[in-house]
Amino acid sequence: MVNVLTLLFFFYLLSRLLRELDLQENDVEDRGPRWLSFPDSCTSLVSLNFACIKGEVNSGALERLVARSPNLRSLRLNRSVSVDTLSKILLRAPNLEDLGTGNLTDEFQAESYSRLTSALEKCKKLRSLSGFWDASPICVPYIYPLCHQLTGLNLSYTPTLDYSDLAKMVSRCVKLQRLWVLDCISDKGLQVVASSCKDLQELRVFPSEFYVPGASAVTEEGLVAISSGCPKLTSLLYFCHQMTNEALITVANNCPNFIRFRLCILEPKKPDAMTGQPLDEGFGAIVRECKGLRRLSISGLLTDKVFMYIGKHAKYLEMLSIAFAGDSDKGMMDVMNGCKNLRKLEIRDSPFGDVALLGNVAKYETMRSLWMSSCNVTLKGCQVLASKMPMLNVEIMNELDGSSEMENHGDLSKVDKLYVYRTTAGARDDAPNFVKILQS
Numbered sequence: 001m002v003n004v005l006t007l008l009f010f011f012y013l014l015s016r017l018l019r020e021l022d023l024q025e026n027d028v029e030d031r032g033p034r035w036l037s038f039p040d041s042c043t044s045l046v047s048l049n050f051a052c053i054k055g056e057v058n059s060g061a062l063e064r065l066v067a068r069s070p071n072l073r074s075l076r077l078n079r080s081v082s083v084d085t086l087s088k089i090l091l092r093a094p095n096l097e098d099l100g101t102g103n104l105t106d107e108f109q110a111e112s113y114s115r116l117t118s119a120l121e122k123c124k125k126l127r128s129l130s131g132f133w134d135a136s137p138i139c140v141p142y143i144y145p146l147c148h149q150l151t152g153l154n155l156s157y158t159p160t161l162d163y164s165d166l167a168k169m170v171s172r173c174v175k176l177q178r179l180w181v182l183d184c185i186s187d188k189g190l191q192v193v194a195s196s197c198k199d200l201q202e203l204r205v206f207p208s209e210f211y212v213p214g215a216s217a218v219t220e221e222g223l224v225a226i227s228s229g230c231p232k233l234t235s236l237l238y239f240c241h242q243m244t245n246e247a248l249i250t251v252a253n254n255c256p257n258f259i260r261f262r263l264c265i266l267e268p269k270k271p272d273a274m275t276g277q278p279l280d281e282g283f284g285a286i287v288r289e290c291k292g293l294r295r296l297s298i299s300g301l302l303t304d305k306v307f308m309y310i311g312k313h314a315k316y317l318e319m320l321s322i323a324f325a326g327d328s329d330k331g332m333m334d335v336m337n338g339c340k341n342l343r344k345l346e347i348r349d350s351p352f353g354d355v356a357l358l359g360n361v362a363k364y365e366t367m368r369s370l371w372m373s374s375c376n377v378t379l380k381g382c383q384v385l386a387s388k389m390p391m392l393n394v395e396i397m398n399e400l401d402g403s404s405e406m407e408n409h410g411d412l413s414k415v416d417k418l419y420v421y422r423t424t425a426g427a428r429d430d431a432p433n434f435v436k437i438l439q440s
Contacts, residue, residue: 020047024076027052036061040068047074051100051131054078059085067092076100079133083112090119098152099123101131104139113142120146128178130154137165147172151199154180156206167192180204183218183239190222194229202235207266220247220273227254235260242273243300248282252289261286262297268324268349271301278302284309287317297321307331311338319344332356336363348373354381357418361388369421377415382438385420390440393427395419397435 036050036058042065050057057080066072066089073096077086081102090096120126120143129143129150135158150173155166163186170179170189176197181189183205193200203226205218220243226233233255243265252258272279279300287293287310296317298306302325310317311334318341326332332352335342337360344367353376364370364385379396386394398416427437 017044018042019044021045022047022049023052024049025052036065038065043068044071045069046071047098048072049074049076049100051076051078053080056080063088063092069093070095072096074098077102077131079103083116083139087112087115087119090116090123094122095125096123097125098128099126099130100154101129101133103133104131104135110138113139117142117145124149126150128152128154130157130180132158132161135160137161140165140169143169144172148174151175152178155185156180156182156204158182159184159208163189171196173197176200178202180206182206182208184208186217187219187222187225190218191225191229194225197230199232200226200230201232203230203233204237205239206237207239217241220244223247224250224254227251231255232257234258237262237264237297239264239266241266242270243279243282244272244274245277245279245282245285246274248279249285252282252285256289256291258286258290258293260295261290261293262295262321263299264297265299268299269301278305280306280309284313287313291316293317295319298325299323303327304331304334307334311335314339316341318342319346321346322348322350324349326350326352329353329356329359333359336360342366343368345369346371347375350375352376354378354384357381358384358388361385364389364392364420365422367422369419371420372418373416375414375418377418379413379415382415382418386438387440391422391424393419393421393423394438395431395435396438 038061045065057078059081062081062085066075072093075089075093075096075098077100079102083102083104086102126146127150129146129152132155137160140161147169153170153173153176155161158166159182162184166181166185167189170176171192174196177199179193179197179200179202181204185205208217218238218240220240223238223240224247227250231254234257236258240263243263271277280303283298283302283306287296293314294316296310296314296319298321304327307326310320317339320335320339320342329352332347333356335345336356342363352372357377358381382394382396386392396415396418427439431437
């Protein structure tokens with residue numbers, strides 16, 4: 001929690017040198033719009049992001065700040081900034097390259113949106129667009145004149161726009177390289193992306209807040225369409241409700257240059273939607289064909305076989321995320337022994353226990369961290385790891401009851417969460433009560 005008065009003092013000290021202020025993913029206590037009252041000496045801003053702030057912002061102070069910041073390149077606003085204020089700001093910041101819009105709702109008149117379009121057209125260097133807080137469908141056509149120059153588009157905060165609105169906008173973004181969108185774009189919308197955005201390199205499809213079974217959401221069909229139409233794709237985050245081995249094999253063959261591949265099937269342990277089989281072969285194709293893969297997240301019904309494929313083929317893998325997968329300790333051991341470049345391993349709700357944890361303890365010296373939650377690791381196993389590897393921080397936690405003690409208070413009791421990481425500074429002294437640091 002950040003106190004606004006603290007921010008004011010901080011701004012005062014750094015105002016002459018401040019180049020970037022990014023409040024993304026911070027919980028800011030709102031005590032009014034005064035926090036944006038930068039001193040007149042602040043003219044060095046290059047990037048300003050206060051999209052996470054929920055309260056009102058002093059529009060006059062914001063306009064003056066932008067006007068005296070000639071080097072401003074990135075500006076991301078919160079939902080309190082109106083269309084009229086946004087238009088005034090853009091006229092004072094013609095060199096913007098990255099813009100997060102304010103509130104684009106239908107409570108404003110068409111004249112306001114016309115002024116916004118005129119202001120946007122003057123921003124010839126603008127390449128990335130985000131925000132669209134509470135966006136109304138009536139605002140979409142006013143963005144069209146800008147679409148042809150965009151390389152980045154974030155529509156992940158636009159649950160009010162449906163498939164047709166999103167498709168009409170995206171179809172005009174022919175230079176797009178990065179797209180973030182909600183799954184309400186549907187498979188049909190992704191087909192539009194595939195046919196229009198041939199330079200797409202990164203795609204993230206996030207789940208909508210509410211999902212109705214049978215509603216139009218993305219499936220394996222949309223992913224296959226993207227892989228067929230966007231051969232330059234190297235980074236994927238895809239939330240969906242179903243997948244098939246056939247689709248994953250097709251995607252692997254179409255896009256062998258994946259560096260990051262993260263697939264999240266929202267229903268745990270869901271099998272191939274067509275055959276009912278585990279998705280081992282599909283993910284096996286991903287790690288076999290995408291030889292430069294650095295980051296991988298897997299989901300769905302998966303056996304130890306998929307970990308054999310990962311250990312055998314994913315030689316450059318640095319980060320692996322696993323959930324509800326595997327049959328036995330062998331799965332994790334195949335990964336630990338096979339993935340020579342592995343730096344970060346995250347596992348939850350999987351059957352791996354002490355045998356897997358202790359099977360290759362030397363590996364942790366080359367890794368950055370290991371996280372395990374709701375697995376079969378015991379307190380005894382964690383203690384053995386801590387004693388064998390004194391240069392590691394081994395932390396166990398039980399957040400359910402706010403206690404660092406295990407449920408049965410015995411060496412064989414299961415650990416709720418385990419966090420292992422390298423350190424040269426020793427055990428930390430700021431651990432909360434539910435965290436217990438094991439000593440060697």
